[in-house]
Amino acid sequence: MSGTITGALSADRYSFWYGEMQALFDVTLDIAPRAITALIGPSGCGKSTFLRSINRMHDLTPGVRTAGTLRLDGDDVLDRGVDVVQLRQRIGMVFQRWNPFPKSIYDNVAYGPRLNRKPSGDQLDDIVEQALRRAALWDEVKDRLRTSALGLSGGQQQRLCIARALANEPEVLLLDEPCSALDPIATQKVEELLWELKKDLTVLIVTHNLQQAARLSDQTAFFYLGRLVEHGATDQLFTAPREERTESYITGRFG
Amino acid sequence: MSRPPRRSIRGRRARSAVMVGLTVVASILATLPLLLILGLLIQKGASSLSWDFFTAMPKPVGETGGGMANAILGTVMLIAIASSIGLPVGIGAGLYLAEHRGTKFAFLVRFLSDVLNGLPSIVVGIFAWQFLVRPVKHFSALAGGIALAAMMIPLVTRTTEEMIRLVPASLREAALALGYPRWRTSLTIVLRTALPGIVTGALVAVARIAGETAPLLFTAFGNQFWSTSVNEPISALPIQIFTYAISPYDEWHSLAWAGALVLLALVLVISLVARFATRSRFRGGHD
Numbered sequence: 001m002s003g004t005i006t007g008a009l010s011a012d013r014y015s016f017w018y019g020e021m022q023a024l025f026d027v028t029l030d031i032a033p034r035a036i037t038a039l040i041g042p043s044g045c046g047k048s049t050f051l052r053s054i055n056r057m058h059d060l061t062p063g064v065r066t067a068g069t070l071r072l073d074g075d076d077v078l079d080r081g082v083d084v085v086q087l088r089q090r091i092g093m094v095f096q097r098w099n100p101f102p103k104s105i106y107d108n109v110a111y112g113p114r115l116n117r118k119p120s121g122d123q124l125d126d127i128v129e130q131a132l133r134r135a136a137l138w139d140e141v142k143d144r145l146r147t148s149a150l151g152l153s154g155g156q157q158q159r160l161c162i163a164r165a166l167a168n169e170p171e172v173l174l175l176d177e178p179c180s181a182l183d184p185i186a187t188q189k190v191e192e193l194l195w196e197l198k199k200d201l202t203v204l205i206v207t208h209n210l211q212q213a214a215r216l217s218d219q220t221a222f223f224y225l226g227r228l229v230e231h232g233a234t235d236q237l238f239t240a241p242r243e244e245r246t247e248s249y250i251t252g253r254f255g
Numbered sequence: 256m257s258r259p260p261r262r263s264i265r266g267r268r269a270r271s272a273v274m275v276g277l278t279v280v281a282s283i284l285a286t287l288p289l290l291l292i293l294g295l296l297i298q299k300g301a302s303s304l305s306w307d308f309f310t311a312m313p314k315p316v317g318e319t320g321g322g323m324a325n326a327i328l329g330t331v332m333l334i335a336i337a338s339s340i341g342l343p344v345g346i347g348a349g350l351y352l353a354e355h356r357g358t359k360f361a362f363l364v365r366f367l368s369d370v371l372n373g374l375p376s377i378v379v380g381i382f383a384w385q386f387l388v389r390p391v392k393h394f395s396a397l398a399g400g401i402a403l404a405a406m407m408i409p410l411v412t413r414t415t416e417e418m419i420r421l422v423p424a425s426l427r428e429a430a431l432a433l434g435y436p437r438w439r440t441s442l443t444i445v446l447r448t449a450l451p452g453i454v455t456g457a458l459v460a461v462a463r464i465a466g467e468t469a470p471l472l473f474t475a476f477g478n479q480f481w482s483t484s485v486n487e488p489i490s491a492l493p494i495q496i497f498t499y500a501i502s503p504y505d506e507w508h509s510l511a512w513a514g515a516l517v518l519l520a521l522v523l524v525i526s527l528v529a530r531f532a533t534r535s536r537f538r539g540g541h542d
Binding site for chain 1: 423425426428429430431432433434435436437439444448
C-alpha cells in the first residue's frame with residue numbers, strides 16, 4: 001500500500017442516548033490508523049454502542065440521539081449529509097455471531113463489490129480471491145467456492161465474514177467480539193489474521209477476553225458505565241494502569 | 256440419599272410406554288382419513304380414468320363415455336387468475352407486516368386477515384356474487400378467480416409474514432453493514448432467504464383453493480362447454496364433481512369419483528412440490 005495513511009478515527013466529546021437512557025458520556029478518543037485497538041470493559045459499558053456508532057448501525061434504531069463528533073479521516077461520520085451507504089463501504093464490520101448469507105461462498109464475498117463497484121466477471125473473480133486470501137481462507141475453500149457457506153465450520157464462517165467485509169476494501173474494520181463463540185484454535189487463526197490485516201487497515205475490536213486484548217492489540221481503551229476511563233498503549237495499560245478502576249478490572253476484581 | 260425403590264421406576268417406565276403408545280395411535284388416526292379417502296377414490300374412480308377423461312368433453316345424458324377436459328382447463332384457469340391476484344397482494348402484505356410489525360395498522364391487518372381466513376367459503380362466494388356477478392348480470396371465470404383470491408390472500412399473507420420473521424436479524428445487519436440500502440437488503444437478503452418458505456406457503460394456498468367449491472357456485476357457476484373466456488361461466492373440477500355426484504346416472508357417478516381422484520392427485524402433487532422442490536440448496540450444514 002502506498003499514499004497517505006487513511007483510516008484514522010477520532011471521537012470528540014461523543015455522547016449517545018437510547019431514548020432517555022444515556023449510554024455514552026463525552027467520549028474523546030483518537031484511534032491510530034493501521035493498528036489494532038481493543039475496546040474492553042464489562043457488559044453494558046457502552047463499548048459496542050461506540051463501535052456501532054462508527055458505521056452508523058444505529059440509524060434504524062428508533063429514539064437514538066447523539067452529541068459530539070466522530071470523524072473518519074476528518075470527515076464527520078454523523079453528519080446528516082453523509083451517504084451512509086458509502087460510509088459503510090469504507091468501514092467494514094464483523095459481528096459476534098458469524099452471519100454468512102445462505103448463499104455460496106463465492107456469492108457471500110462478491111455480495112458487497114457487486115453492488116458497490118459493478119465489476120466484470122473476471123475482475124470479480126480476482127476480488128473474491130484476493131479477499132479470501134487476505135482472510136487466510138483461500139486454501140481451505142478454493143475448490144468449493146460454489147458450495148453453501150453454511151457448510152463451513154464456525155471458525156471458517158467467521159473468517160468468511162471477514163473476507164466479505166474485506167472485499168469492499170474498507171479503511172477500517174470493526175469487530176464486535178468476533179471470537180467469543182469460537183474455540184481456541186479458530187480464535188488463534190482469527191488473531192493471526194487480524195495481525196496481518198493491520199498492515200493496511202485500522203482494526204477496532206470489542207472483546208471480553210482480556211488475554212486477547214493484551215496479546216493482540218497495540219492500544220487498549222477501557223470503558224466503564226458509558227465513560228472512557230483510560231486509553232493508551234496496551235503494554236502500559238495492562239502493566240501499569242493509571243486509573244484504579246482499570247487496575248481493578250484487569251485484575252478481575254469486578255466486571 | 257436413598258435410592259428410589261425399583262418398583263416406582265418400573266411404574267414410570269410403564270406410564271411412559273402407555274403415553275408414547277397413545278400418541279402413536281393418535282398419529283395413525285390423524286393420517287387415517289386421507290388413506291381411507293385415497294383407497295376409496297382409487298377403488299371407485301380409477302376404472303373411469305382414461306385418456307378420454309382428460310381430453311374429451313362431457314357427453315349429454317344417454318351417451319356413454321366423455322371426460323372432464325373443460326373442467327380441468329377451468330380449474331387451471333381459476334388457479335391462474337386467483338394466484339396472479341392473491342400471490343402479489345398476499346406476499347406484499349406479509350412483507351409489510353413483518354417489516355412494520357409493531358404499528359397499529361399492522362395489528363389491524365393481521366387481525367382482519369385472521370378473520371378472513373376463518374370466514375366460511377360460502378360467505379366469500381355470496382360476497383363475490385353480490386359485487387362481481389350481480390352488477391354485470393352474468394357468471395364469469397373472473398368472478399370465480401377473484402373469490403378464490405380472497406380465500407388465498409390471508410393464507411399467503413400470514414405464511415409470508417412468519418417466514419420473513421424467521422430470517423435472523425443478523426443477516427439484515429450484515430447486508431446493511433456492507434453498504435446495502437434498506438430496500439435492497441429487504442429484497443436481496445430478507446425476501447431471498449425467506450423465499451423457500453414463501454413458495455411453500457403459496458403452494459399450500461394453491462392446493463387449498465384448487466378444491467374449493469362453495470365460492471365457485473355463485474361465481475364461475477360451471478359450464479358444460481369448452482370455454483377459455485374469463486368473461487364467461489367456466490367449469491371447474493369441484494363443480495363438475497358436484498354436478499355429476501347429485502345426478503341420477505351411474506356413469507356420471509363414476510366420472511365424479513374419477514374427478515375426485517384427479518383433484519386429490521393434483522393437491523398431492525402440489526403439496527409434494529411444495530415440500531421438496533423448494534428446498535434451498537444452501538440450507539443445512541453446520542448450525
